[in-house]
Amino acid sequence: DAGITQSPRHKVTETGTPVTLRCHQTENHRYMYWYRQDPGHGLRLIHYSYGVKDTDKGEVSDGYSVSRSKTEDFLLTLESATSSQTSVYFCAISDRGEGNQPQHFGDGTRLSIL
């Protein structure tokens, strides 16, 4: 399995609190992604990064921000968590982001916002 570590694995927090999820990779891959998984929606892209300090929005980016100060770390922040952000969050990595180099996924973070 690709060297991807997500932390924390589980978190319960209250509405209005800030939350930061971390994705750490040991593969030195250029591309990193944050997806959320919700029943009936599959996985949807929140933000992605194509290099250190290079990030862009995905299809469901409202309420989320990201940072990538080092190749190996990609942080996802919920500035003020809402109940609609209760979900399972997956980080993924890819070397060149091309079709013949598929993405590899982390084990996920289950986030519950009460």
Next chain:
Amino acid sequence: AQSVSQHNHHVILSEAASLELGCNYSYGGTVNLFWYVQYPGQHLQLLLKYFSGDPLVKGIKGFEAEFIKSKFSFNLRKPSVQWSDTAEYFCAVLDTGRRALTFGSGTRLQVQP
């Protein structure tokens, strides 16, 4: 924007039955297509991928998929399922601009012993 449709949301089969899961995509240009599997409580794992060449793609665990450009389809097949194939299956297409995946909503497969 690209989209992916998986019309079978929940499929129940008996062991040894044949499987075909539908996947249709919207993009008309060059496509890179994937099937991922997610076993209960686990992360997504790649089953197979198509990016060029032979439209019949073979993957792990006896799965295969056929890319039919004229039908915008990439259906997943397995001739004989096992109880251990119980999982959720996701079809995805690569957004070559963002180099990120667009997923279908998934198909939950339940194989009964």
